Every structure is written in structure tokens, then in C-alpha cells.
Amino acid sequence: MKFAEFELTKEFRDRFQQAVDxxxxxxxxxxxxxxxxADVASLLYEFNGxxxxxxxxxxxxxVQSKIIKDxxxxxxKKYLTENYNVAQLxxxxxxxxxxxxxxxxxxxxxxxxxxxxxxxxxxxKSQVIDLLRYDANVAGGLMAKELIKARDYxxxxxxxxxxxxxxxxxxxxxxxxxxxxxxxxxxRVALQKLILSDxxxxxxxxxxxxxxxxxxxxxxxxxxxxxxxxxxxxxxVINVQGQLVGxxxxxxxVDVITEQAEEERQIMSGITEDVEEDDSIxxxxxxxxxxxxxxxxxxxxxxxFMGFFEGEIAKITAIAFFIPLIQATGGxxxxxxxxxxxxxxxxxxxxxxxxxxxxxKVFSVALLNGIFxxxxxxxxxxxxxxxxxxxxxxxxxxxxxVVFASFIGTITPLLLNRLGFNPxxxxxxxxxxxxxxxxxxxxxxxxxxxx
Amino acid sequence: MKFAEFELTKEFRDRFQQAVDxxxxxxxxxxxxxxxxADVASLLYEFNGxxxxxxxxxxxxxVQSKIIKDxxxxxxKKYLTENYNVAQLxxxxxxxxxxxxxxxxxxxxxxxxxxxxxxxxxxxKSQVIDLLRYDANVAGGLMAKELIKARDYxxxxxxxxxxxxxxxxxxxxxxxxxxxxxxxxxxRVALQKLILSDxxxxxxxxxxxxxxxxxxxxxxxxxxxxxxxxxxxxxxVINVQGQLVGxxxxxxxVDVITEQAEEERQIMSGITEDVEEDDSIxxxxxxxxxxxxxxxxxxxxxxxFMGFFEGEIAKITAIAFFIPLIQATGGxxxxxxxxxxxxxxxxxxxxxxxxxxxxxKVFSVALLNGIFxxxxxxxxxxxxxxxxxxxxxxxxxxxxxVVFASFIGTITPLLLNRLGFNPxxxxxxxxxxxxxxxxxxxxxxxxxxxx
Numbered sequence: 001m002k003f004a005e006f007e008l009t010k011e012f013r014d015r016f017q018q019a020v021d022x023x024x025x026x027x028x029x030x031x032x033x034x035x036x037x038a039d040v041a042s043l044l045y046e047f048n049g050x051x052x053x054x055x056x057x058x059x060x061x062x063v064q065s066k067i068i069k070d071x072x073x074x075x076x077k078k079y080l081t082e083n084y085n086v087a088q089l090x091x092x093x094x095x096x097x098x099x100x101x102x103x104x105x106x107x108x109x110x111x112x113x114x115x116x117x118x119x120x121x122x123x124x125k126s127q128v129i130d131l132l133r134y135d136a137n138v139a140g141g142l143m144a145k146e147l148i149k150a151r152d153y154x155x156x157x158x159x160x161x162x163x164x165x166x167x168x169x170x171x172x173x174x175x176x177x178x179x180x181x182x183x184x185x186x187x188r189v190a191l192q193k194l195i196l197s198d199x200x201x202x203x204x205x206x207x208x209x210x211x212x213x214x215x216x217x218x219x220x221x222x223x224x225x226x227x228x229x230x231x232x233x234x235x236x237v238i239n240v241q242g243q244l245v246g247x248x249x250x251x252x253x254v255d256v257i258t259e260q261a262e263e264e265r266q267i268m269s270g271i272t273e274d275v276e277e278d279d280s281i282x283x284x285x286x287x288x289x290x291x292x293x294x295x296x297x298x299x300x301x302x303x304x305f306m307g308f309f310e311g312e313i314a315k316i317t318a319i320a321f322f323i324p325l326i327q328a329t330g331g332x333x334x335x336x337x338x339x340x341x342x343x344x345x346x347x348x349x350x351x352x353x354x355x356x357x358x359x360x361k362v363f364s365v366a367l368l369n370g371i372f373x374x375x376x377x378x379x380x381x382x383x384x385x386x387x388x389x390x391x392x393x394x395x396x397x398x399x400x401x402v403v404f405a406s407f408i409g410t411i412t413p414l415l416l417n418r419l420g421f422n423p424x425x426x427x428x429x430x431x432x433x434x435x436x437x438x439x440x441x442x443x444x445x446x447x448x449x450x451x
Numbered sequence: 452m453k454f455a456e457f458e459l460t461k462e463f464r465d466r467f468q469q470a471v472d473x474x475x476x477x478x479x480x481x482x483x484x485x486x487x488x489a490d491v492a493s494l495l496y497e498f499n500g501x502x503x504x505x506x507x508x509x510x511x512x513x514v515q516s517k518i519i520k521d522x523x524x525x526x527x528k529k530y531l532t533e534n535y536n537v538a539q540l541x542x543x544x545x546x547x548x549x550x551x552x553x554x555x556x557x558x559x560x561x562x563x564x565x566x567x568x569x570x571x572x573x574x575x576k577s578q579v580i581d582l583l584r585y586d587a588n589v590a591g592g593l594m595a596k597e598l599i600k601a602r603d604y605x606x607x608x609x610x611x612x613x614x615x616x617x618x619x620x621x622x623x624x625x626x627x628x629x630x631x632x633x634x635x636x637x638x639r640v641a642l643q644k645l646i647l648s649d650x651x652x653x654x655x656x657x658x659x660x661x662x663x664x665x666x667x668x669x670x671x672x673x674x675x676x677x678x679x680x681x682x683x684x685x686x687x688v689i690n691v692q693g694q695l696v697g698x699x700x701x702x703x704x705v706d707v708i709t710e711q712a713e714e715e716r717q718i719m720s721g722i723t724e725d726v727e728e729d730d731s732i733x734x735x736x737x738x739x740x741x742x743x744x745x746x747x748x749x750x751x752x753x754x755x756f757m758g759f760f761e762g763e764i765a766k767i768t769a770i771a772f773f774i775p776l777i778q779a780t781g782g783x784x785x786x787x788x789x790x791x792x793x794x795x796x797x798x799x800x801x802x803x804x805x806x807x808x809x810x811x812k813v814f815s816v817a818l819l820n821g822i823f824x825x826x827x828x829x830x831x832x833x834x835x836x837x838x839x840x841x842x843x844x845x846x847x848x849x850x851x852x853v854v855f856a857s858f859i860g861t862i863t864p865l866l867l868n869r870l871g872f873n874p875x876x877x878x879x880x881x882x883x884x885x886x887x888x889x890x891x892x893x894x895x896x897x898x899x900x901x902x
Binding site: 292384 | 661708749836
């Protein structure tokens with residue numbers, strides 16, 4: 001026997017490309033025989049839609065559906081719309097779980113997806129129609145309809161019969177969900193409990209009642225947090241009437257968590273589209289330009305602003321020397337502050353102590369940091385530039401910049417969060433630019449007053 | 452029946468604090484009766500170690516062990532070392548799974564943990580001793596020893612007997628692992644398959660052989676990526692001889708993924724310690740100072756550097772006006788570039804196309820961005836400041852800054868990764884500071900040559 005662990009090397013990819021070019025069906029089928037669908041998906045990213053379809057057509061429908069499921073959404077959309085027609089897609093989609101089928105139909109042009117939907121197997125069709133009602137980022141959009149449902153008055157043996165019937169449709173199940181005649185969720189029976197119980201036991205008697213559920217309208221990040229916190233491998237989804245309508249498995253939630261982390265990284269680094277390094281040059285450029293442009297505008301405003309102090313700068317050139325110091329510190333302090341707020345907002349068990357208590361603490365930390373850094377700067381400038389009133393001005397301005405940037409860095413993510421935006425935006429270039437301007441303003445204001 | 456979903460309100464916390472102050476044991480026991488241990492842990496963060504122990508002592512050992520498991524590592528270490536002795540800790544640890552027991556013993560002072568270890572139940576003791584050999588951040592450090600193991604020649608009925616025997620020790624199991632007499636892993640039987648098979652079936656005949664495994668020395672992020680990619684809820688861990696030594700469940704991996712995202716956010720925003728907003732003022736200050744200090748040093752170097760160009764600045768004051776523009780753009784471009792590299796390094800199915808191909812692409816994107824931004828700046832300065840040679844100098848310098856910052860932003864995370872450091876460091880303040888200096892250097896060099 002062997003353990004399926006597949007390493008995608010450049011050599012293999014090149015050899016595979018050659019096989020695709022030469023339509024070497026035998027090599028393709030042989031080399032992909034024991035490879036996991038997720039690995040095949042990774043491999044095929046490198047190929048165009050036509051080549052992709054050529055390779056997939058050599059495989060069984062079951063495997064085709066798995067590979068398509070494992071593609072990322074953008075690539076899949078491109079491949080499927082450009083290279084497949086309704087007749088080709090329908091049998092593949094019939095092999096998918098309801099949640100994946102709904103996701104894919106959502107990506108396709110509405111006409112195509114309607115035509116496919118009309119031809120799907122009856123059960124899947126009604127499941128998918130139900131799922132299509134939900135937004136992608138709520139529990140209803142994450143859940144699958146496939147699950148094992150048992151009536152509370154059934155015996156263990158009836159349960160096992162139901163499992164046998166459903167075994168083909170439901171992969172990855174960990175528990176049987178117990179409902180009453182109105183489909184209201186009463187609890188669950190873990191598989192291990194089912195195995196260990198006598199076959200005549202009534203399900204109600206071994207049902208664990210006190211379980212965690214999520215409701216269809218819950219935000220996906222909330223679902224992720226609940227499953228993470230309570231260490232769940234799956235969670236039942238109920239509607240407002242308390243009826244069992246689906247279940248979410250941890251693998252979908254892991255994807256949610258990974259995507260959120262990636263999104264946050266992109267926001268923090270000022271990239272506007274969901275772009276990856278291997279996307280086209282043009283797309284990479286386009287994703288970066290908007291934020292760079294904001295930075296440029298900020299820089300131009302800075303330039304205009306300093307124009308007002310042209311006289312001072314001409315008189316004391318050294319004023320200009322400390323602009324980078326003031327700006328960098330303002331930016332760094334702002335990002336640190338907002339990042340801590342973003343983190344605490346995302347934190348489990350976070351209890352809001354109220355705005356004032358929070359600001360008081362931020363203010364204390366800022367005071368300590370400000371005093372220390374100002375002192376350091378005063379000492380260094382005193383040594384390297386000699387005694388000069390500018391020493392005091394720079395140190396004092398730096399102190400104010402630290403305090404103000406902490407304040408802005410704290411208040412902005414809170415405000416964004418209150419308004420329903422992603423608070424991580426506050427760690428992005430927009431706020432950095434604001435803080436740059438603010439720092440400059442404070443510096444020249446201090447100068448103006450003290451000189 | 453009710454569904455356990457607990458919302459931690461300020462009101463409840465205050466009422467609970469009062470009950471703790473008044474030693475109102477009845478209220479505490481009543482109000483925590485149906486609350487999940489993870490929620491109790493969240494609630495108790497707000498209390499000091501003595502209060503924590505008072506509350507826990509009112510609960511059963513089983514519940515105590517779960518709550519202690521659910522605490523974050525720092526808090527747990529503090530509570531346990533300050534308020535518990537060996538005699539009090541031993542029975543609690545006896546209730547834990549081997550992986551959690553090993554984690555907690557690792558946090559305690561070596562003398563305490565040795566004494567507890569000596570008194571643990573024999574089975575748990577040997578399991579924990581085995582686990583303590585591994586670093587926390589490899590598969591061996593993540594795995595638990597609790598699992599259901601079946602010999603390949605067993606029948607289904609023997610398997611179920613084994614499950615019955617182990618049911619008390621092993622929570623959350625999804626499959627029976629099949630081994631030969633030398634404990635070499637041969638495959639797994641999913642629970643559902645076991646349920647549906649005839650009781651006389653030989654395990655070998657229903658065993659799924661082609662399964663994914665991880666080895667003890669594998670990095671935790673690698674394990675996380677494998678479980679994410681292949682949608683696994685648990686993965687068996689083997690040693691170099693191919694023997695089954697443990698298994699990792701997805702809940703532990705979800706924690707790894709969440710922690711990594713948090714660590715990356717802290718690195719990117721320049722926070723050196725694992726700090727949270729509700730940590731002490733002093734700790735918050737200390738975690739921020741090192742990076743701020745680097746920024747300050749960078750600023751001081753900038754100041755010294757500009758000192759060389761004092762003559763130029765005195766002659767053309769407007770030179771100073773564009774320093775923020777140049778620096779901000781350099782910083783933004785650098786962070787964008789490094790962030791994309793970090794992302795692609797973390798990406799599943801990432802195939803390294805070689806350094807040169809990558810740099811060529813980065814260079815193309817930088818050229819496009821550089822040309823566009825320089826043009827914009829040229830036009831704006833031409834309009835707002837009038838015709839002046841400085842327009843051309845600023846635009847040209849900006850172009851070079853974009854290109855160089857892209858290069859530095861790309862090469863730094865690659866280099867860090869090659870050297871075994873976290874590539875996300877490249878998006879942190881250290882590199883931003885370097886890019887600030889670089890931008891300034893390019894600007895004044897261009898000035899010097901063209902004026």
C-alpha cells in the first residue's frame with residue numbers, strides 16, 4: 001500500500017504539459033490515477049481552459065466533479081464559462097454536494113445556471129434551490145443540505161437503515177441529527193454512541209440535547225468563531241422556527257478562516273483586488289494602483305501644506321531634516337494601535353469595557369511611549385546636532401504625534417466596525433496617509449507656535 | 452430542551468463578580484451549570500488567580516479540566532503556578548487528553564511538572580512522556596495519543612469491542628486506524644463504514660489504504676496546510692518506521708491557523724510580543740517600543756543624511772515639500788510587494804518559477820505603476836507649482852523609488868524565507884524603515900545629478 005502524498009514538482013509539471021500537448025491520454029490517466037483531486041486542481045491552474053477540459057474529459061465524472069470543486073472560485077468561473085456548455089456541466093454538477101453545487105451555479109451566468117438547475121436530479125435540485133436563497137457569507141450560504149436525520153421515536157436499527165440509505169449522498173458525517181415530526185431539531189447522536197448502543201434503543205434516549213446550533217442568517221465569521229471556540233467538527237443549521245435545514249462542516253469553515261486572514265493581509269498592505277502574485281501583470285498593476293494613488297494624493301497635499309511654511313524652512317533648513325522622523329513614527333504608532341483594536345474585536349470572549357475606559361488605557365500607553373521616544377530623540381539630536389531650540393521642538397512635536405496617532409489608530413477601527421466595515425481597513429494605507437498628514441500638521445504647528 | 456449558546460454580557464459578569472466576592476457558591480454553580488467550558492474560560496479571564504481557583508473548586512474535576520484546557524496559555528500559566536500546588540493539579544490533569552496534559556505540563560515549572568508526571572495514571576503518564584519529546588510546533592507536539600487502533604486481522608465485532616473499551620478515553624473519533632502486529636499503519640476504517648458492515652467482516656477487507664498521513668517531525672503549518680487542502684477532520688501521525696504514534700484533529704489545527712494569522716498581523720504592524728489590548732499598560736508599551744525605536748533611528752539617519760544636502764535645500768526650499776510623497780510611495784510599494792510574496796509562499800500548490808522569472812514580472816508591474824504614478828505627479832506638480840525643473844526631478848525620482856521599492860519588497864521576504872525566518876517580517880516596520888531611507892537616497896541622488 002502507499003500513502004497519497006503528492007509533490008508537485010517543476011519536472012512533473014513540464015512532463016505533464018508535454019503529455020497534454022501531445023494528447024498522450026494514457027500518460028495523463030496513469031499519472032493522475034492515485035492523485036488527490038486537490039492536487040490535480042493545483043496542477044491544472046497552470047493550464048488554459050481548453051487543456052483543462054481535455055484533461056478532465058479523460059477522468060471519471062466523480063473525479064471531475066471533485067477537481068472542479070477544489071479549484072479556486074476565479075479560475076473555476078473562467079474555465080467553466082469559457083469551455084463548458086450546459087450539457088457538459090449538468091452531469092458533473094449532479095455529482096456534487098448541494099453546497100458546492102450551489103456555489104458553482106452562483107458563479108455561472110444566470111442563464112446557464114438556470115438551464116443546469118432545470119436538469120439536475122430532483123433531490124439535488126430542490127436542495128440547491130433552497131441554498132441559492134442565501135448570501136454566500138452567511139450560515140445558510142455555507143451549509144450543505146446532506147445530513148442524516150432521524151425521528152426521535154426511531155430505534156437505533158432504523159437509524160442505521162437510514163444511514164445505509166443515505167451513505168452514498170452524505171460524505172463526512174459524524175452524527176445523526178434527531179428531529180420531531182415537524183423537523184424541529186431536538187439534538188444529536190454521535191456515531192460512536194450509535195455503534196455502542198443496543199439496536200432496539202430508542203434514539204430519544206441516547207440523544208444529546210444540549211448542543212450548539214447556528215441559525216441560517218448568522219455571519220460566516222461568527223459561525224467560524226463558534227466552531228473554533230467549541231471545537232466542533234460540524235454544526236447543525238436551524239431556521240427561525242428551530243427546524244433543521246442543513247449542517248456546516250469544519251472544512252468549509254477552515255476555508256473561511258484562511259480567506260479572512262488573506263483578505264486582512266491584502267487590506268493591511270493596500271491591495272484592493274483579490275490578486276495573487278501569479279495573476280497577470282496588468283491585474284497586479286491594477287490591484288495596487290488605487291492605494292498608491294491615495295498615497296500620492298496625500299504626498300501632494302503634504303507638499304502644498306509645507307508650501308505655507310516656505311519662509312520658515314528657508315530660514316532654518318534643518319526643519320526639513322526631521323520630517324521623515326515625524327512621519328514614520330506617526331505611521332508606525334497608528335498601525336500598531338489599530339492592529340491591536342482589530343485583534344481585540346476579533347477576539348473570543350471580548351467584553352467591551354466601554355469607549356472611555358479603552359481610550360484612557362490607549363492614552364496611558366501613548367504617554368509612556370511618547371515620553372520615552374521624545375527623550376531619546378532629544379538626547380540624540382542634542383548630541384549629533386548640538387544645542388538648538390529645534391531639539392525641543394522636534395521632541396515635543398514627536399510626543400504629540402505619538403499621542404494623536406494612537407488616538408486616531410484606536411478610534412478609526414472602532415468607527416469602521418460600528419459602521420459595518422472591516423476594521424482592518426484602519427491598518428491600510430488610507431489611515432497611514434491620514435496619519436502622515438496629521439503628523440506633518442502637528443510638527444509645523446508646534447514649530448509655528450514655538451519659533 | 453435548550454441549546455447551549457451563552458452570551459457573556461457585562462451585566463452577567465458584574466453579577467458573577469458580586470457572587471465571587473460574596474462567596475455565593477450556589478449562584479456560581481447554578482449559573483455555570485449548562486455553560487460550555489470555553490465560555491466559562493472566557494468569563495474567568497477577568498478574574499484573578501485566587502478567584503479563579505475559588506470558582507473552579509466549586510465544579511467537578513471533569514469540568515475543571517475542560518476549563519483549564521480552554522484558557523489561553525499565558526493566563527493558564529499564571530493561574531496554575533500562582534494558585535495551585537502539585538496535589539491540587541494532579542487529579543485535574545488526569546482528566547485531560549494526552550496532548551493537552553503535555554501542553555500544560557510544558558508550561559509549568561520543571562520541578563512541578565516532574566512531580567505531577569510521577570503521580571499521573573500509568574497510561575496517561577507514558578503517553579505524556581512520549582509527547583514531551585516533541586517541540587510544540589511540529590506534528591508530534593500537536594498530536595494526541597488517544598485513538599482507536601485495530602489489528603488488520605480483527606473482525607468488525609472485535610473493533611466495536613475495542614471502541615467500547617476506549618470510549619471513555621477517546622473523545623471525537625471519526626475512524627479506526629488499522630495496523631499490523633508491528634504497529635505499522637495500514638489504513639483506516641471510517642466509523643460509518645464500520646456501522647454498515649457485517650459484524651464478521653475482517654477489518655483488512657473494509658480498510659481504506661490510500662490515506663494521507665503526516666510524520667512526527669512535520670512543521671505545524673505544513674500539517675495545517677495538508678488538513679486544509681484535503682479537507683481532513685483528523686490525520687494519523689506516523690514515525691519514520693511508519694508506525695502509528697498519534698493523531699491530530701482539526702480543532703487543534705484551526706487554533707494553529709488562527710494563531711498564525713494573529714502572529715502575522717502583529718509582525719506586519721510592528722508589535723514584538725504576543726500582546727493583547729487588555730494586557731497591562733506596561734506590557735502594551737514594551738511590546739510597541741522596539742519597532743518604534745527602529746523607526747526613530749531610521750528617522751535620525753534620514754536627518755543626518757539630509758544634512759549633506761543642506762545647501763541644496765536652503766537654495767530650493769521646495770525640495771523639502773516632496774519628501775513625504777517620495778517616502779510614502781516607497782513604503783506603500785514595498786509593503787504591497789512583500790505582502791504578495793508572503794501570500795504566494797503560503798499558497799497551496801505554489802510552484803516556484805525561479806527567481807528570475809519572478810523578478811522580471813515584479814519589474815514589469817513596477818514599470819507600469821512607476822510610469823503611471825510619475826505621470827500623475829508630473830501633471831499635478833506642473834499645474835499646482837508651475838513649470839519648474841523640480842517637476843521632472845520629483846517625477847523621475849518617484850519612478851526609481853517605485854522600481855527599487857518593488858525589488859526590495861520582493862527580494863526581502865524571499866531571502867527571509869530562505870534563511871528560515873517568517874517572511875511576513877518583510878512587511879513589518881524594519882523593511883518600511885529601510886525603504887524610507889532608500890527612497891530618500893534616490894530622491895537626493897537624482898536631485899544631485901540633475902540640478
